[in-house]
Every structure is written in structure tokens, then in C-alpha cells.
Amino acid sequence: MRYVRVRPGDLFLSTTAVILAEFCKFSFCLSLIFYQENFSIRSFARHLHENIIAQPMDCLKISVPSIVYTLQNNLLYVAVSNLEAATFQVTYQLKILTTALFSVIMLRKQLSRLQWVSLVILFIGVSVVQLQSQGETKSDKVAQEQRPILGLIAVIVSCMMSGFAGVYFEKILKGTTQTIWLRNVQMSVVGIFIGFVTMEINDGESVHKNGFFFGYDWLVYFVVFLQSFGGIMVAVVVKYADNILKGFATSAAIVVSCIASMYFFDFQLTLQFTVGATLVMTAVYMYSKFVPTPPTPASMKNGV
Numbered sequence: 001m002r003y004v005r006v007r008p009g010d011l012f013l014s015t016t017a018v019i020l021a022e023f024c025k026f027s028f029c030l031s032l033i034f035y036q037e038n039f040s041i042r043s044f045a046r047h048l049h050e051n052i053i054a055q056p057m058d059c060l061k062i063s064v065p066s067i068v069y070t071l072q073n074n075l076l077y078v079a080v081s082n083l084e085a086a087t088f089q090v091t092y093q094l095k096i097l098t099t100a101l102f103s104v105i106m107l108r109k110q111l112s113r114l115q116w117v118s119l120v121i122l123f124i125g126v127s128v129v130q131l132q133s134q135g136e137t138k139s140d141k142v143a144q145e146q147r148p149i150l151g152l153i154a155v156i157v158s159c160m161m162s163g164f165a166g167v168y169f170e171k172i173l174k175g176t177t178q179t180i181w182l183r184n185v186q187m188s189v190v191g192i193f194i195g196f197v198t199m200e201i202n203d204g205e206s207v208h209k210n211g212f213f214f215g216y217d218w219l220v221y222f223v224v225f226l227q228s229f230g231g232i233m234v235a236v237v238v239k240y241a242d243n244i245l246k247g248f249a250t251s252a253a254i255v256v257s258c259i260a261s262m263y264f265f266d267f268q269l270t271l272q273f274t275v276g277a278t279l280v281m282t283a284v285y286m287y288s289k290f291v292p293t294p295p296t297p298a299s300m301k302n303g304v
């Protein structure tokens with residue numbers, strides 16, 4: 001994402017990329033529903049009618065995370081265009097904490113004290129690992145017109161949105177019987193609409209002058225595909241695990257990618273990296289080991 005925003009040449013409009021990613025998810029999920037309905041156009045149409053057209057309140061409910069996600073996806077482009085990639089990654093890990101906070105408030109999820117400690121350790125560990133790779137991004141062509149404060153605000157607001165939308169989506173998904181594919185179709189319809197409104201407000205003039213696909217090449221399409229595929233993965237993880245575990249998965253992925261970089265890009269393993277990675281792994285262990293014990297009938301009777 002960072003590379004396609006700072007490389008020389010014509011710059012695509014990020015608002016169009018958000019719409020395209022939403023459209024990609026929409027098409028994929030719609031195709032899956034079609035497959036589940038045994039490729040029967042009649043039952044496919046009935047399924048969509050029963051679950052979307054005949055359920056306006058349900059669609060209204062799902063539009064909350066959808067709007068938040070669409071704004072968040074736009075903000076991420078602002079963040080990654082104005083912050084160095086490493087700084088962005090470090091700050092974006094704050095979403096692990098915001099997610100835990102919203103899970104506790106909205107889902108009444110219980111976390112033990114040691115789990116809270118593990119969240120803090122995780123954040124410190126990821127930060128240390130990410131700061132290590134800062135040297136690599138020094139050679140990054142940093143554009144003169146970068147506004148780091150704007151980038152920082154964008155990433156912090158994104159973290160809040162990520163936490164809220166993720167937990168809200170989890171609550172909807174786990175409280176109803178609809179499939180994630182149907183939920184994502186509902187979300188994408190709203191997302192595409194909000195995406196177009198955002199595009200008109202921010203880049204309307206430019207789109208009318210240069211066209212929707214101005215500045216696109218295969219690499220931009222690839223980033224759009226990754227964003228879209230990542231979004232579907234997020235939905236699956238939220239359905240079958242939960243939002244806090246998703247944060248750990250992302251963090252683990254960052255560590256794995258650093259290790260892979262050693263083999264593919266001559267990445268140097270330093271003391272800083274080893275310390276950070278150890279902290280992350282300790283946090284993962286602590287988080288899974290120190291789950292709060294469910295109340296026993298005896299402890300409930302004693303009011304414990």
C-alpha cells in the first residue's frame with residue numbers, strides 16, 4: 001500500500017480503490033451465495049429478496065459497521081501516505097487495545113488482569129520489532145508533502161474505528177443465523193454507496209476530469225485485491241474465533257514477515273528484533289494461558 005502511494009508516476013485516487021475493494025468482496029460473496037443455492041437463479045433471487053429487501057431493519061443494523069469500515073479504509077490510505085511504513089505499523093497495533101476495550105464494553109467479555117498485561121506487552125513487543133525495520137524504510141522515497149501529524153491522527157482514529165466496527169460486527173454475526181457471505185453482501189452494498197459519496201466529496205472533480213481508473217496499473221489492482229481478500233479473511237476470523245485473537249494473528253504475521261524478510265531480502269536479525277519477538281510470543285502465551293476462570297455455582301452463591 002505504502003509503495004503504490006509513494007512511487008513516482010501518476011497517483012491513483014485512494015477513494016476509488018476503496019470502492020473497488022468493496023466491489024470485489026461483493027462479487028465474491030454473491031458468487032458464493034449463488035453456489036450455495038445450487039446455481040438456481042430462482043432460489044438465489046428468493047434468498048436475496050428474503051434476506052435483504054424484506055429485512056430493511058436488519059440492513060440498517062449492518063450499515064453501522066459498514067459505514068465505519070468504509071471510512072476506516074479511506075483513512076488507512078491517508079495514514080499510509082503520510083507516515084513511514086514502520087511508524088504506521090507500530091501505531092496501527094493500537095487497535096489490539098481498542099478492540100479489547102470494546103469487547104469488554106459491548107460484549108461483556110471478561111479479561112483477566114494478566115490478559116490485560118499481555119495486551120500491553122504485545123503492544124510493546126510489536127513496537128520494538130517494528131522500530132527495528134525503520135532503518136529499512138529510511139531509503140523509502142519520502143515525499144516532501146507528507147504530513148506526519150495528519151497521518152498520526154488518521155491511524156489513531158482508524159484504530160478506534162477498527163475496534164468498534166470489529167466488535168459490533170462480531171456481535172451481529174454471533175447473534176443471528178445469517179451467513180457471513182450474506183452479511184458481507186449487505187455490508188458491501190452500503191460500503192459501495194458510502195464509498196461513492198466519499199469519492200464525490202473528496203475527489204469528485206478529479207474523477208470527472210481524469211476518470212475513475214486514472215493511475216491504475218497491475219500493482220494497484222493487486223493492492224486492491226489484497227485489501228479485499230484481507231477483508232473477507234477478517235470476517236471469517238471474527239466468525240470462528242474473535243476480534244482479540246484476530247489482533248494476535250496480525251501481530252504474529254508481522255513477526256513472521258520479518259523472519260521471511262531475512263531469507264528473501266537479507267534482513268539483519270538484531271538484538272532489538274529478538275527482544276521484540278520474544279515479548280510478542282510471551283504475550284500470546286500469557287493471553288491464552290490466563291483466561292478468566294468461569295464462575296462456579298458455589299462462588300456465585302457466595303457472591304464471588
Ligand code: C5P
Pocket residue numbers: 025069070073095161162163166169184187227230231232234235
Ligand atoms: O484492521 P482491521 O482488522 O480493523 O480491518 C478490517 C478490514 O476488514 C476492513 O478493511 C474491513 O473493510 C474488512 N472487513 C470486511 N468484512 C467484514 C469485516 C471486516 O471486509 N465482515
